[in-house]
Amino acid sequence: MYDFVVVGAGPAGSRFARQAATAGYDVIVFERGDVGLPLACSGHVSEDIWSFTPQGVRSSLLQHEIRGARFHLGGADSRAYPFFRDDPISNVIDRVELDRCLADAARDAGADLRTGHTVTAVTEREDAVEVTVTADGEQRTVQTRMVAGCDGPVSRVRTELGLPEPTERLHGVLGFDTGPDFESFVDVHLVVPTFFAWRIPRGDAGVEYGLAAPPRTDVSQRFESFIEEYGVSVTRTCSGGIPIGPPERVTSHRGFLIGDAAAQTKPFTGGGLVYGMTAADCAARNIDPSDPKSLDAYEKAWRDELARDIRLGSLIRRSYEFPTPIQRAGLRATCGRIGVHMDRPTTLFSPEQLKALFLPGRTPEDQ
Numbered sequence: 001m002y003d004f005v006v007v008g009a010g011p012a013g014s015r016f017a018r019q020a021a022t023a024g025y026d027v028i029v030f031e032r033g034d035v036g037l038p039l040a041c042s043g044h045v046s047e048d049i050w051s052f053t054p055q056g057v058r059s060s061l062l063q064h065e066i067r068g069a070r071f072h073l074g075g076a077d078s079r080a081y082p083f084f085r086d087d088p089i090s091n092v093i094d095r096v097e098l099d100r101c102l103a104d105a106a107r108d109a110g111a112d113l114r115t116g117h118t119v120t121a122v123t124e125r126e127d128a129v130e131v132t133v134t135a136d137g138e139q140r141t142v143q144t145r146m147v148a149g150c151d152g153p154v155s156r157v158r159t160e161l162g163l164p165e166p167t168e169r170l171h172g173v174l175g176f177d178t179g180p181d182f183e184s185f186v187d188v189h190l191v192v193p194t195f196f197a198w199r200i201p202r203g204d205a206g207v208e209y210g211l212a213a214p215p216r217t218d219v220s221q222r223f224e225s226f227i228e229e230y231g232v233s234v235t236r237t238c239s240g241g242i243p244i245g246p247p248e249r250v251t252s253h254r255g256f257l258i259g260d261a262a263a264q265t266k267p268f269t270g271g272g273l274v275y276g277m278t279a280a281d282c283a284a285r286n287i288d289p290s291d292p293k294s295l296d297a298y299e300k301a302w303r304d305e306l307a308r309d310i311r312l313g314s315l316i317r318r319s320y321e322f323p324t325p326i327q328r329a330g331l332r333a334t335c336g337r338i339g340v341h342m343d344r345p346t347t348l349f350s351p352e353q354l355k356a357l358f359l360p361g362r363t364p365e366d367q
């Protein structure tokens with residue numbers, strides 16, 4: 001019997017598998033496809049990402065460094081309200097390679113990671129969990145003390161364990177223009193209901209255009225209009241779900257969810273890479289596969305770590321729906337140099353942010 005069956009080798013699953021295997025547990029990971037594919041992510045992350053990757057991979061994954069974001073209330077030609085720092089605020093990385101190097105690290109730590117294996121059923125018993133998996137047309141069932149659902153926004157494990165759904169799921173779409181762009185600002189356009197469209201310079205890897213919105217809105221058509229305004233055509237479009245709002249419970253008797261399966265994402269950007277791996281570490285530190293009660297410690301630990309930032313992030317997102325004159329006044333009053341951490345809205349109240357507010361040269365006009 002395994003200690004942990006991990007379903008999904010995305011960042012959350014591979015990070016948990018690596019940490020659990022390092023702790024000496026017997027871990028198997030089932031991934032239904034190829035690691036990292038298909039791509040459905042911008043890979044725009046804070047520098048914190050490097051605390052979760054193996055040493056020495058930064059230079060091969062990093063595509064570009066970002067210093068700030070320009071907010072717009074309209075499309076390509078609308079007025080920009082810049083928020084920036086003097087040092088890099090975030091990194092744009094190769095997301096496919098990120099997944100591959102996290103999976104390699106899990107294997108190196110001793111986890112058995114199998115691609116082309118789809119989990120189709122999970123049955124919890126008092127002393128074990130039965131996980132049914134299909135590969136090459138063959139079906140088999142394995143026994144494990146615990147199952148980790150790291151299978152993304154549409155989580156089979158979540159359904160099988162009867163755990164509640166996230167509050168909502170946005171639909172994101174993105175596409176790439178191949179011309180190199182080394183600008184140090186991303187552009188954020190508040191032009192869609194409840195969320196935004198974006199433009200991300202990716203250095204030699206070109207420029208990414210994207211948009212996310214609730215599924216009831218016509219996401220594809222809005223994306224087409226958005227890139228038309230920029231006057232570009234994109235290749236390689238892709239799309240995916242963005243879960244927002246973690247459910248009340250992400251643990252069952254012998255199962256638990258990590259990452260997008262648990263909606264451990266930033267409500268104001270949809271980013272889930274750093275939050276998912278933060279929660280993976282909470283799981284690895286707290287869960288003892290022989291003791292179902294240890295799942296309570298995981299629920300507490302990840303919420304202690306992330307819940308305040310998720311709550312504040314939800315409040316920030318509400319401002320995307322404010323009437324335009326109020327948004328304009330708010331952006332005009334607050335734009336300029338900032339001291340916030342992009343994953344931590346609670347740093348809006350930090351000494352760094354206060355210092356940034358009162359330093360000379362704060363607004364773009366002062367520069």
Ligand SMILES: Cc1cc2nc3c(=O)[nH]c(=O)nc-3n(C[C@H](O)[C@H](O)[C@H](O)COP(=O)(O)OP(=O)(O)OC[C@H]3O[C@@H](n4cnc5c(N)ncnc54)[C@H](O)[C@@H]3O)c2cc1C
Nearest residue numbers: 008010011012032042044119152172240259260271272273
């Ligand atoms: C358009 C878009 C842009 C985004 N941009 C950013 C960004 O810039 N920064 C950021 O931090 N986040 C971003 N995100 C979010 C980010 O991609 C997710 O938060 C992250 O991928 C979650 O990681 P995960 O490991 O939980 O899930 P996933 O990466 O979705 O991995 C889940 C894995 O489980 C596998 N799987 C699913 N079902 C099964 C099954 N039944 N059996 C076996 N395997 C299974 C899948 O094949 C997949 O490999 C974006 C998302 C979208 C849609």
